[in-house]
Amino acid sequence: MARGRIRARIRRSHLYTFACIRTQDTELEEPHQFEGPGYSRIVYCNEPRRHEKKPLNYCTNYISTTKYNIITFLPKAIFEQFRRVANLYFLLAAILSLTDVAPFSALSMIAPLAFVVGLSMAKEALEDWRRFIQDMKVNMRKAKVQKGNGVFGHKPWMKLRVGDVVKVEKDQFFPADLLLLSSSYEDGICYVETMNLDGETNLKVKRALEVTLPLEDDMAFKDFTGKIKCEDPNPNLYTFVGNLEYDRQIYPLDLSQILLRDSKLRNTTYVYGVVIFTGPDSKVMQNATKSPSKGGAGLRNRWIKSFTFFSASLCLFHLVTALILYGYLIPISLYVSIEVVKVLQAMFINQDIHMYDEETGTPAQARTSNLNEELGQVDTILSDKTGTLTCNQMDFLKCSIAGMAYGTRSSEVELAAARQMASELDARDSISSNKNGTDASEIELETVVTCKDEKDQKSPIKGFSFEDSRLMHGNWETGAFTYEAESPDEGAFLVAAREFGFEFCRRTQSSIFVRERHPSSEQPIEREYKILNLLDFTSKRKRMSVIIRGEDGQIFLLCKGADSIIFDRLAKNGRMFEEPTTKHLNDYGEAAKTSIGGDREAMLERVSDMMERDLTLVGATAVEDKLQKGVPQCIDKLAQAGLKIWVLTGDKLETAINIGFACSLLRQGMKQICITTNTGYVSTRSNEAVKEKRCVMQITNASQMIKLEKDPHAAWLFICNMLSCLSRQKALVTRLVKEGTGKTTLAIGDGANDVGMIQEADIGVGISGVEGMQAYKILSFLQAVMASDFAIAQFRFLERLLVVHGHWCYKRIAQMICYFFYKNIAFGLTLFYFEAFTGFSGQSVYDDWYMLLFNVILTSLPVISLGVFEQDVSSEICLQGFDSELYKIVRTLTISGGLRRYSIIPSPLSARTKKICSLTGLGYLDGWEMAFILPSLFFFLNVIIFYDQSFRSGGQTADMSAVGTTMFTCIIWAVNCQIALTMSHFTWIQHLLVWGSVATWYLFLLLYGMLSPVYSGNAFRLLVEALAPAPIYWITTLLVTITCNLPYLAHLSFQRCFHPMDHHIIQEIKYYKKDVEDRHMWTRERSKARQETKIGFTARVDATIRQLRGRLTKKYSTLPPQVAMSPS
Known part of the structure; x- marks a missing residue:
């Protein structure tokens, strides 16, 4: 009651x-x-x-982010598999293999297709099961619900x-x-x-x-x-x-x-x-976009379509027979091998100890393996701010009171500039002038806040102390209260005030109580202030005020807000500290978020606008929005690698700008264009301004959404760094950037408001390990992570994810696809030559089981080892001086261009084969693809060698099975030796898989020949009785293998000697046992390779160095001539 x-x-x-x-x-x-x-x-x-x-x-209230359920899995998964052109082609070939005109048995076509499709569906099921488990973690959370008669009990969320x-x-x-x-x-x-x-x-x-x-x-x-x-x-x-x-x-x-x-x-x-x-009807789920189906460019590129068309063209000669026969030009195991490789690559990403956050115990997580190689193709990064770049923690940095600056803590940029100049900051020089003169503008105070224990003597605010030494001898305890304010910067103000002797201790509905520590009193004095009214902050007002009544009955209006707003509302007699305060604001602006405070008597009856006039300026504060560890350096490295970085935030314009400065996206001197209307005049002027000078834009609300939809290729679209927008607009901006640039975009965020942006981007990354946010990790992190493709604990791990794993995965997939087509073209064209040799009879030179095992077993494992373990350079080198160049080399290549760059055929030969393509009507094919005609011709030399000649001492001539087996043996040796030459980083696993595949061929040939002729046919005892005793079989295998690989070996040698790539040079340094981790060498190389990016930590450090050097030059010029000219 x-x-x-x-x-x-x-x-x-x-x-x-x-x-x-x-x-x-x-x-x-x-x-x-x-x-x-x-x-x-x-x-x-x-x-x-x-x-x-x-x-x-x-x-x-049940939510689900899965793609399938028990009923829909089979039909939907099969549909997804046969959306791929290659799988559809092999399905048609498998159906035709059931007819009498098929050159192979139906088993040799159906079994590989069933294996490939089944393995892909199993992978889809496993990934969807993981999504289901994460959904259940959310759905099974407990809530207290009224069950009847006023009794509340726990019930899972999903049953609400x-x-x-x-x-x-x-x-x-x-x-x-x-x-x-x-x-x-x-x-x-x-x-x-x-x-x-x-x-x-x-x-x-x-x-x-x-x-x-x-x-x-x-x-x-x-x-x-x-x-x-x-x-x-x-x-x-x-x-x-x-x-x-x-x-x-x-x-x-x-x-x-x-x-x-x-x-x-x-x-x-x-x-x-x-x-x-509930559930899908809730506003947060209504804002969530449907998860799109994402895939790497390697599975969408035109090569697979090109070879499908090539095979279809050859089918015109003899239709069904050729359709099945030349199907081996398309590697049926390419899809499944790439998926297996991507799964193993994802496992290595998950187990990367360098992306493990020890503070929260959170590892990196590759939630999908379809986009590994896309990490090496990212052009634009779109990042959320709160919780992604920042820790949601405000630190009180500096303040200016009555024209005096307090606080001497240097920012990260200033410290980096000092280290780079090998000199100390001269920011403290004013301290000595304060002691010797009366016109000082900065003061450093001398004592620290006392604590109960010496071990705990760590002030919540750094660089501050009290001038009055009597405050040092008090025994007041601080830190008993934990503040939770409406705004993080207000919480920082409370902590700072507490350390300065004014502790906000409690409040009622109409009063607040402040405990003041005064040197003249042994005990703190508690004062009560009546809250009369509060004038809230709005984006239009850019300020907020509180009206209070003190114990003596006086009424005050306390106002804080943006400097431009406060200065316009000062009384004439309240401007005495305006000039020094403005100077301090300019000094604070680059490193921290700033606000102004003022107070004056006011009348309660006035409206808020009238009350907030004729203020007396008290001072300014600088509150640092704490960035996550390594954010400025990570942004700088990514900018050096040529990536465009956008920050999308729902904060007000001033906060967005301040964060831009804090994370080094913005710097002093960069032109800012703030668009707040959607008129064509402003848009035209904006585009013209962009062309004149590099700039940064902040777009508030939806002012330019229509403009972007009509003109996604607007000039500023390619250089904008900061964007202030709402949650739903993030997804729209991401879509416009992706469609406008036509390049790979990556979105990174940590909350449910970032889900649309993460899903819309080509690659979505979720932040999963923010320190101190364990409850947030359980729910909101699940929202962002469940929608993401990759999850990392801190923003700084994005550098390693892109520069190291992105570089490795793209290079591996490129080489892997290149090798796949090499071996399949070399193998498939031997069938074509034999067809021409036999008058296009439709007869195959190889046994059905040879055809079955070629792509599935005998040549797949070495390719997988290449795609999983290959390293052109180590991770340490990727993160050293050449990281930007290596990433640029990979990023600027398309999949087709990348494979051509990493192709195994010299470019002059590729140019000549393009002429062949044009003459044959296949000019749309890249030259290197047709260049494999040469190795296939070498393989076909077996027919000439064995044709009408005895190959054993008894005078026996070779039959079709002996010729086909010899040709197949040469192919197995040649393609496996080819991949051994391609690898630049060997492990025992790679040796085992490469040479084990060759040994597997001989083991199969031996076991297959031991079967009854009913099963083995013409291969019965073929190796033991016919081929192994014949010297010409071994000599032919050796000569053909060497002949096929000699051109590539010569190309590699010529390239490394006369036109080496960056990774070739690094490999040479490692080979000659030079210290590839020599910091001095990499510092020198990095300074040579540093580029003018206009943004990032490096740009801000350089700007700070110029300022410091200007100060030193100015001070040097004021010295007496005899001092300035004296030798050092």
């Missing part, structure tokens, strides 16, 4: 809680009349069973229904979209963190209707009923319209009463709410 009386008094009061004002006319609005489509949802509170029947029959009354406690996530009924606060407010929805770390205030405030405990819901009429499910996070029918009255609802799924309850013990939208 006591709480009921308190609530009644609050409802009659015009005082508002701290940081929360309820407008007086909120509940005086007329209820909305819902008519027409879009406003048909009806919710019966505390009666969930009524929604299980038609016409309501709302969806459950519309109309359920849910109790959510502090630091828990909301399981569905809820209508707030009451909270632990008497006036029904609660604080909500929506970082997972819009990326903002500021706490939002939600307010229950006054009519539902008496529902203050569990038993109050025993007989509670009500009816809600509201809008239908939609993706708009910032609007809600509805009515609540309760106690025969109708009350209007708006967004301030709605608690959205995946947002988090903060600073509030508990809240009660009724479920309105």
Whole structure:
């Protein structure tokens, strides 16, 4: 009853809680009349069973990100497999092999196809099972639900229904979209963190209707009923319209009463709410885009289509027979081999110890293996800010009070510049001038905050101390309170004020209490300040104010905001510190987020705009938004590699700019163009300005979305660095960048608001290991990670993911595909030559089992070893001085160009074969593809050697089986020796697979010949009785193998001697046992290779060096001539 009386008094009061004002006319609005489509949802509170029947029959709270289920897996997975042109081709060939005109048995065509398709489907099932397990982790989370008679019990999220009354406690996530009924606060407010929805770390205030405030405990819901009429499910996070029918009255609802799924309850013990939208109907899931099917460019390139067309062209000669016979020009095991390789590559990414975050125990995770090689082709990175670049932690850095600057902590840029110049910063020179003169502008204070234990003497604010030495001798303890503010920078202000002697200790609904530590008093003095009103921050006002009454009855208005706004509102007698404060702001601006503070007596009756005038300037503050470890350096490395980096954030414009400076995307002197309208005049001027000078743009709201849709190739699209936009616009911007540039894009984020962006990009990366965010990891991280293709714990690991694994995977896949086509063309053309030799009779020179085992077993394992273990350079070298050049070489090549670059045929030979292609009507094929005619001719020399000649001492001539087996032996030796020459990094596994494949051929030939002639046919005892005793068999194998590989060996030698690539040079250094990890050598090479990127950590360090050198030159010029000319 006591709480009921308190609530009644609050409802009659015009005082508002701290940081929360309820407008007086909120509940005086007329209820909305819902008519027409879009406003048909009806919710019966505390009666969930009524929604299980038609016409309501709302969806459950179960969410799923899987592609298949038990029923749809088989048909959908088969459809996905046969969407590939090559698989469809082999399906047709397998069907035709059942006819009498087929040159091979049906088994030799059906078995490989079934193996390849089955393995691919098994891989799809395994990856989808992992997605299902992660879905269940979310669906099985527990929530307290009213089960009847005022009793609340736990129920899995997936079993929540519309109309359920849910109790959510502090630091828990909301399981569905809820209508707030009451909270632990008497006036029904609660604080909500929506970082997972819009990326903002500021706490939002939600307010229950006054009519539902008496529902203050569990038993109050025993007989509670009500009816809600509201809008239908939609993706708009910032609007809600509805009515609540309760106690025969109708009350209007708006967004301030709605608690959205995946947002988090903060600073509030508990809240009660009724479920309105569940599962797919919730706003966060409505914003989630459908997960697209992504695949690497290697499986979409034109080569596979080219060879399919090539085979189809040859079929014109003799249709069905040739369709099956020349099918071996297309490697049936290419798809499955690439998938096996990608799975193994993904395992190495998952187990990379250098991408393991020890603080959170989170490893890297490759959630899909289809995009490994795309990591080496990224052109543009689109990154979220909150939780991705930053740690959501604000540190108080510096301040300016009454024209005096306090705090001497140097930024990372200044420290890097000092190290690079091999000199100390001269920023502290003003300290000595402060002691010797009266016009000093900076002061360093001398003591540290006392703690209970010497081991704990670590101040929350660095570079600060107190000037008055009497403050050093107090025994006051600090740090007893943990602050959770609506804004992280306000929390930093509270911590700083506490360390400066003003500790915010408690508050009531209308007052706050500050404990002041004063040298003249042994005990802290607690002072009470009445909160009269709060003027909230808005993006239009760019400031916020609080009106308070002190203990002496004086009323103050305290205002903080952007410098441009505050300076315009200063009184004439309040500008005495404007000039030095402006100077300090300029110094702070590059490293931290800045705001201005002011106070003056004001009248409570004035409107907010009139009250916030004639202010007295007090000072400025610099709050550092703590970046994650290694973010500036990672961005600098990626910029040096030629990648374009965008930051998409939902924060206000000023915060976006400040973060741009902090993470080194922006620097002083860079031109900024802020677009806030969608007029053609501004767009035209923007494009002209971009052409004149490199610039950065901040686009607020949706001002340029129409412009982008009409002209995705706008000039500024290619150089924009910072973009301020809302959650849904991130996906649109990502799509426009991807389509406008036509290049590979990567999106990285950590929250549910980044899901659309992650899914829209070619590659999506989720951040999964933010320190101190364990609850966030369980739910919101799952939202981003479940939608992502790769997950890493920190943004800095993106450098290794792209520069090391991206380089390796792309190079491996390129060489692997190149080798695959080499061996299949060389093998398939021998069939074509033999066909011409026999008058196109349709006869095959090889046994059916030879054909079956060629791609599946005898030549697949060496290719897999190449795709998994090959390293042109080590990971340490990738991250050293040549990392940008190596990544650029890979990134700037298309798949076809990349394979041509890594081809195994000299370019002059490729040019000549292009003429052959044009003469034969196949000019669309690349030259290197047809260059394998030469090795296939060497193989066909076996026919000439064995034709009408005895090959044994007894005078026996070779039959068809002996000729075919000898040709097949030469092919096995030649292609495996070819891949051995291609490899530049050997392990015992590669030796085992390469030479083991050759040994497997002889073992199979021996075992196959031991079978009954019914099964082995003409191969019965062929090796033991016919080939092995014949010297010409071994001599032919040796000569053909050497002849086939000699041109490639000569090409490699010529290239390494006269036209070496970067990785060739590094390999030579390693071979001659020079120290490839010599830091001095790489520092020298890196300084030579450094490029002017205009952005990144290096650019800011260079700019700082120029400033420091300018200062030194200026000071040097002021010295007396005899001192300046004296020898050092």
